[in-house]
Every structure is written in structure tokens, then in C-alpha cells.
Amino acid sequence: MNRILRLNAFVLILLLSSCNNPTGNAQQNLPANSETNTETILLFNGTSLTDTAICCDTVTHAADKSFVYGRCIRLPRLNGNSAALAKLNERISSDYKSLIGLCGKEIMDHEHFLKVSYQYFVEDSLLSLVIETQNAWHLSEGTSEYNVYHYDMKNNRTIDTRGMLELWGMSQVPLLNAIAEQVSMPPDHTEPLFQTAWFNSIKWKDINQLKVYKNNNKQLFIVYPVVENGIEASQIIE
Numbered sequence: 001m002n003r004i005l006r007l008n009a010f011v012l013i014l015l016l017s018s019c020n021n022p023t024g025n026a027q028q029n030l031p032a033n034s035e036t037n038t039e040t041i042l043l044f045n046g047t048s049l050t051d052t053a054i055c056c057d058t059v060t061h062a063a064d065k066s067f068v069y070g071r072c073i074r075l076p077r078l079n080g081n082s083a084a085l086a087k088l089n090e091r092i093s094s095d096y097k098s099l100i101g102l103c104g105k106e107i108m109d110h111e112h113f114l115k116v117s118y119q120y121f122v123e124d125s126l127l128s129l130v131i132e133t134q135n136a137w138h139l140s141e142g143t144s145e146y147n148v149y150h151y152d153m154k155n156n157r158t159i160d161t162r163g164m165l166e167l168w169g170m171s172q173v174p175l176l177n178a179i180a181e182q183v184s185m186p187p188d189h190t191e192p193l194f195q196t197a198w199f200n201s202i203k204w205k206d207i208n209q210l211k212v213y214k215n216n217n218k219q220l221f222i223v224y225p226v227v228e229n230g231i232e233a234s235q236i237i238e
Contacts, residue, residue, distance in 0.1 A: 040079070044125055044153035047080040054116075055103035061110065067138050070107045071114040073099060076129055082156040088149060092131070095147055099133070111138040121215055125154035126167065128213040143231045146223045148211040160208045168214070176203050178237050183224055193233075194224040 039051045051074070058070035075096060078085050093100070099116055118131040129149040136142040150159040165172060180199070185191040192199065202210045211223035220237045 043120075043122055043127060047078065047082075047085070047127075047153040049120060050077040050079060052077055054100055057103065057105075057107060058113070059107060059110075061138060064138065067113070069110050069113050069138070071099070071102055071116075073103060073114075073116040074118065075100075075116065075131065076118055076120060078127075078151070080153075080156075084156050084158055085151070088151055088158055092129075092147075092149065096131075112136070119215075121213060123214060123218070125152060126159070126164075127151045127153055128164075130213055145232050146211055146234065148213050148223065150213075161210050161212055162207050164212065165207070172207055175237065179222060179224070182237055183222070183235055191227075193227055193235075195227050195230060198225050 038053070041049045041051065043049055054073040054075055056070075056072040058068040058072060061067040061069060073096075075092065078089055096116065099114070102114070113136045115134040115136075116131065117134075118129060121128045121130070127150070129151075131147045131149075133145045134142060135144075150161075150164050151157070152159055159167070162172075165175065176199075179194070180192065181189070183193045185193055198209075213221055215221065221234050222237055223232055223234045225231070226233050
């Protein structure tokens with residue numbers, strides 16, 4: 001698991017090459033880069049997605065040019081004539097309000113980099129948005145946190161996990177059994193990689209707490225809190 005977390009931090013560093021990174025260690029006078037570099041993508045009849053780079057305020061670390069600190073935030077905005085679609089946009093904006101509020105402000109922590117990015121997957125009229133928040137610290141390991149949103153573009157409605165499983169024709173019990181068997185520590189796979197309190201909650205209380213999605217190859221992914229520290233990770237379930 002430590003290898004995975006180190007890899008996350010390394011990937012974050014590689015992704016920074018696309019940002020404009022002035023060198024410095026003094027105070028920064030950063031502009032409020034509001035919704036720049038937009039691109040609109042048609043998803044379904046009457047529904048499109050605007051890819052929006054909210055901001056990318058970064059500075060190269062004074063003592064280590066391979067690391068930048070600051071934040072890069074990119075979020076989706078859905079377009080269409082639907083009240084449910086508008087509410088989903090409002091929900092996403094609310095979920096990331098505190099992070100968006102950092103844009104244009106002075107970067108106080110010179111050892112920390114924040115990246116918010118997303119992927120979207122479309123199957124017929126079903127849209128899944130997977131937004132990932134990554135944190136990296138200089139000479140340390142990284143963390144990830146996910147939010148997953150599902151939307152039926154044909155019927156203009158948001159869908160929870162239970163509804164998505166039904167639309168996929170999947171039963172909860174086989175899925176939970178597969179999670180228990182597959183999200184486990186090698187080589188004997190007798191100890192879970194996830195926190196048992198989380199698993200008991202999705203099993204006995206509310207399956208909608210399970211974050212789940214399918215990628216473009218129709219592989220099923222679940223997001224779970226890692227047993228040793230609660231940091232979120234994702235894994236394919238077969």
C-alpha cells in the first residue's frame with residue numbers, strides 16, 4: 001500500500017509539467033483565474049460537458065525544481081435544459097466550494113500541491129463523473145479522495161449507487177462478496193485492505209455510501225478507505 005501512495009505522489013509530480021510554474025519563494029500576487037481554458041463536449045442529445053480549468057496557480061519549489069507547490073483545479077460543468085442537471089452542477093460547486101475559493105489567493109504552504117481533476121464515462125445515456133482530489137507534500141507521500149456522480153441524460157435525473165447497480169443488472173450481495181474477496185491483502189487474501197467499519201456500513205446500512213463506476217472498457221471500479229489510514233483508493237472488481 002505504501003508503494004501505491006508513493007506512486008500517487010510521483011504521478012502528481014509528472015502531471016505538473018503542463019502548468020506554468022514560476023520559480024520563487026516570496027509572496028505571490030496571483031490573479032483570480034476564473035474558468036479559463038474551457039472546452040465543450042457533446043455527450044448526449046441536448047446534454048454537453050464544459051471542461052473548465054478553474055485555476056492553475058503553481059510555483060516551483062525554491063530548493064527542488066522537480067516539485068511545484070500551489071493548486072491546479074479542473075472541474076466539469078454540465079449543460080442542458082434540465083432542473084436536475086442544474087442541481088447536479090450546484091451540488092458539485094458546493095462540494096468543491098472551499099477548494100475553488102483558494103484560486104487567486106497567496107500560496108501559504110510551500111510544501112504542498114493540490115490537484116483536482118476528473119474523468120467522465122458515458123454508457124448509452126448514463127453519465128458517470130469521477131472527480132479526484134490529490135494532495136502531495138514535498139519529499140512525502142500523496143493522498144487521493146474521490147467523489148462519484150451519476151446522471152441519466154435520457155430521463156434527466158441523478159442516480160444513486162443503488163439505482164446504478166439496478167441499471168447495470170447487478171445484485172448487491174454478489175458485489176459485496178466480490179469486494180470482500182478481492183480487496184484484500186496478498187498473498188493469502190485473508191485480511192481486508194479496506195476499513196471494516198466502512199464495509200459494514202455499506203453492507204448493512206446504506207449501499208449508497210459505496211462509490212462505484214464503470215470506465216470506458218466497462219470495468220467496474222469501487223472506491224474504498226484504506227485500512228491503515230483511511231486514505232481512499234480505487235480497485236477494479238471482477
